[in-house]
Structures are given as C-alpha cells and as structure tokens.
Amino acid sequence: MEYKDYYKILGVSREAKPDEIKAAYRKLARKYHPDVSKEPDAETRFKEVNEAHEVLKDPEKRAQYDALGSGWQSGDHVRPPPGGGARGRAEGFSQEEADQFSDFFSSLFGMGGMGGARAGRSSGVGGAGMHADPFAGRGSDQNARIRLSLEEAYKGGTRQLRLEVPDIDAQGQVTRRTKTLNVRIPAGITEGQQIRLAGQGGAGFGGGAQAGDLFLEVAFEPHPIFRAEGKDIHLTLPIAPWEAARGASVPVPTLGGTLSLKIPAGSQSGQRLRLKGRGLPGKPAGDALVQLEIRNPPADSAEAQAAFEAMAEHFTSFNPRATLGV
Template sequence: MKFKDYYEALGVARTATQEEIKKAYRKLAHQYHPDVSKDPAGEEKFKEIGEAYATLKDVEKRAAYDALGRHRAGEEFRPPPNWGANQGGQQGYSFDDVDLADLFASFSKARSGGAHQGHSMPRPGQDYELAIQISLEDAFNGTTVDLNFTVPEYDPQGQLKHMPHTFKARIPQGVTDGQKMLLRGKGGKGANGGPDGNLYLNINFKPHRLFRVIDHDLFIDLPLTVSEAALGATVKVPTLEGAVNLKVPVGITNGQKLRIGKRGLPSKGLGKGDLYAIAQIVVPAKPSDKERELFRELAAVSTFNPREHFDQEG
C-alpha cells in the first residue's frame, strides 16, 4: 500500500498534542472547504485532511499509525510483521490492495473483535521525534537540555493514556546543525513486556550574531579598512575560544577567505573544523574633512584602475 503522511497533511509535528491537531484541522478544513476554496485541488485536499484527522484525533488509531513507522508520502510499504495482531487484528492479515484510509476506517472494529489478542502480546513502545535548538557555544562545549513532552502510552490495564516524559539529555560535542540524535529507550513505554521505544532529537543551531556554520566549519565576516586591505595588517578575530591575531596579507580583495585552522566546531574523532574569515572592505559612511583630503590626495597620485578590463577587446 502507499504511505500517507497524516502529520504532514495537517502541518503538525509527530509530537503534536490533540489540541494542536484539532486546531490545525479546523484551520485547513475552513481553508479548503468546497464551499469556500477556489483552489482546483481544494476538494481533494479537503478529503486528505479529513482522512488524516479521522486517524490522528483517535488516540488508539494514532498509536497504531505511529507503529507503522516513518516513510515518505506516497512510498510503497508494508506494515511491520504482526502489526495487525498487535493492533487487535488477526494473524496473517493481508495488506494487499488495501488503502491506508480503509485500514484505519475499520480499525475500531478490528480492535473490538480481537482486543483479547492484542492486550496479551508484547507491544513495543512508540518512537518519537522532538526538535530542539541549541547555541553554537553549547554545540562547541556540549550541554545538557531539559526535555518535557507528553506521549500516548498503555497503562497496566491496556488503556491508552497521555503520559508526561521529563528527563535530561546530554548533547555531546561534535553535533552538527540538522543532526538527528538517537536516545534509545527514551520513547514510549512498551506494554506486556515489549521494549521501550526510542526518541529522536532533531538538533538545530540558533542563529549567531557573528558566525555562520557549514558542517563543522565556521564563517565570519571580517571588516577591513581600505588601508588595512591595501597595506596588510594584523587584526583580532573572535572565535568560540577567544580572540586570535590574524595576519591580513597585502592587497587582499573583498570576499577573499582567510583560514584559521582548528577554530571551528569539534568533530568526533576528527579534531575540529576550521574558521574562515571573509574579507569585507568598508569605507567610512561619513568621512571627516581630513579623511576626505587624504582620499583626494590618494586619488590624485594613484594609477590603479580596477576597471581596466572594461577597455579590453575580445
């Protein structure tokens, strides 16, 4: 069967609360209702979000949907082995030529007919994802974050309830922007002896006022005066470990990169990335009278023509 990403259809995270799911559905349902929407694809979209909401608003159906795992929308897939039995269906359930919507439309009936089977079998806990933001300084030094979220779990009586999860997670040195970090056994609780699920942390870096990041390398704009660029200079450049002296070569051009080795982010087993200072030649916005005089003198004696290539033929 083809996988349908119900969370994507509603524009919510997999960790969204029931209230967030309801709010997203109401907004989209109003936007794409056939009586309101002028979008040619509005009717199909309205059906899609209705199907998604019908599954995700029901805590048991949602848990069963989550148990199908993560797939791309439209991807051909088959539910995990014994999925039908674990969710209250029958052993050997055939998924051939079944639409995901039809599967969950009959889900409640399947559970009521086979609940005694589902509750007696080990059920693994669900996997969940959380998005967190950390600073560059935290990525450089490593940090500990407090995680607090709610997940649906089966209680000892087999009833599905929303339970709070609160714990501290260590973020080690060497993480990268956009990295997915696995915390084994920190997801939903298993039932009937089944293993606990996993938690995936989607790590993103907060914007920094000075540095940009690519993998483990850092980039910083380095403002230089005209005289520093023309004559060369030694200037101080900030790093995550404190300022360092950088030698600027004579005649550096705007946009030229200067490498400061091993001053980037730590990389596990590979030392550190590098820091690249990108030259940005700036002039005073409001030069003083003396500065204007000196610039005029320079213009009068200089033979340098940066547009000389304009006059070259072919």
C-alpha cells in the same frame, strides 16, 4: 461445539489481506490487553482477539477455518471436521498459549486432547512454565528537534528539555504527554546529527515491554556573526583599506576565543583565510574560514573628505571596475 466468527471478532471482512488482519489485531490487542485496559470484559475479549489472530494469520489454519463455510453465526452449533483436524499443529504451544484457546479452536485444529497434555506441564509461577507475554510490543521510536546555539555545540554540556510526545493511554488511544529530560550535548556536534536517548520514546505495551528510543535532530539557532557548515565555522571579518593594502595583524573572534590573524598586504574583499582547527571540535576538528570585507571610514568631516580626495588624486589610474570591462 459453538461456532466463533473470527472475522467479526477482529472487525475485518472475510476477504481481508494479511496486513489488514495484523493491523486490526494490534489495535485490539492494545485496547483489551489486561495490563492496560479498563474495559470490564478485557480479559475475555483479549483471549478472543488472540485466538482469532492465531487462526487468520496462518494461511493453513485460515483455509481450514474457511472450509466450514460462511453461513455460520457466532454461537451456532457445528460439527468438528473428521479426526479433529491436524493434531500436529497443536505441538509447540506453551501452557499460557494453550489456555487462550476455546473448545472451538481445540476441536477444529486438533487440540481437543490437550487437556491431558496441559495437566502434565509445569504451571508453577516462576518455574519452567513461565513464558514472556506473547503480546508485549516494543514501543515506537519517536523523533523531535533540539535547537542549540553554536556555543553549546562547541563546548557541549547538558540541556534540560521539555517535550510533548505521543503516548498510548489505557484505552489504546493516542494522546500527548509532557516529558522533561536532561540531554547530554556532545562537544562538536553538527547540525543534522541525532542524539539518541534510549528508552525515552513511545511506551511499550504488555508486561515488561521495552520502550522505544527518542531521536533528537540537532538544529542550530541563527548566530549574529558565525555560520556553520558541517564542522567548519564561517565568519565575515571587516578590515580597513590601509590594513588590506599594507597588511596587518588584527583580532578575530572564534568560538574558542579571540585570536590574532595576519592579513597579507594587498588583500581584497572576498578573500578567504583559514584558521586550521578553530571550528567545531572533533577528530578532525573543523576550521574557521574568515572572509575579508574592506570597509571605508565615514567621510563625515572636512578632514576625512580631504583624505579621500588625496587618494583619488594619487590613484588616478586605478579602475576598480576593470574586470567588468567598463
């Protein structure tokens, strides 16, 4: 029988560790798989890669193979070990798997007598002899980011999205391709949450292989007046000094529309009022948290300046910095 250098076929050293062997195999299996490869000898090379991996991934088979010695070259004639190896290891292989093995493999691992066994198996297309492609691999999951306005997060809806995603071309190389998707935005989604799009990730390889998933991480665009923390929406609300002093009902914007907010008499800047359930929707919904900010009118006329002077004369004992000890 002609010797096959399985290490050379996979492009690894004889001291290669299992993870190196696995990585080399996966790379070559993608490159030469008949479903995707344009190489003229793809089918032959694919069978060789399959066979080499079958031996080197299994510690027992690898040890038996290594026992032949390291001085052989591919194509050298070698004598099979006495008894043709452990025939029991040939059990359990399907028709399609058995057809991948060379005479060298069969002689070394006890499959030399499988010709008759193969003939006795069903090989009709669509019958019991059909098996899934053993080298089909699920595509990788992909991650991307989608930027939403707070209004989109509040209302939900559909967004068309164009993404550049990694892909494997027919030569097994990583490329980029543009994908257009219609993405459903759930109402009440929060920043950092993910939207899963099943089957929209990396393409699988091999016949009937499943594609991976695409996970879109939500990020919010800056908003001119609102800020989100989880499902709560924060807002700074400017009020006049007399509204703060005497109390008032003032309009306040929310994502769901304008509401009337009651300002308690004696309110101060920095004071926070809560509008229950007026944040992002959900179970439970978030709240709208309104922080008050007292703003003075401009003193841009004689009348306005006179009004401020009257206030100063009236509140002579008021020290706005008393809490600072000055």
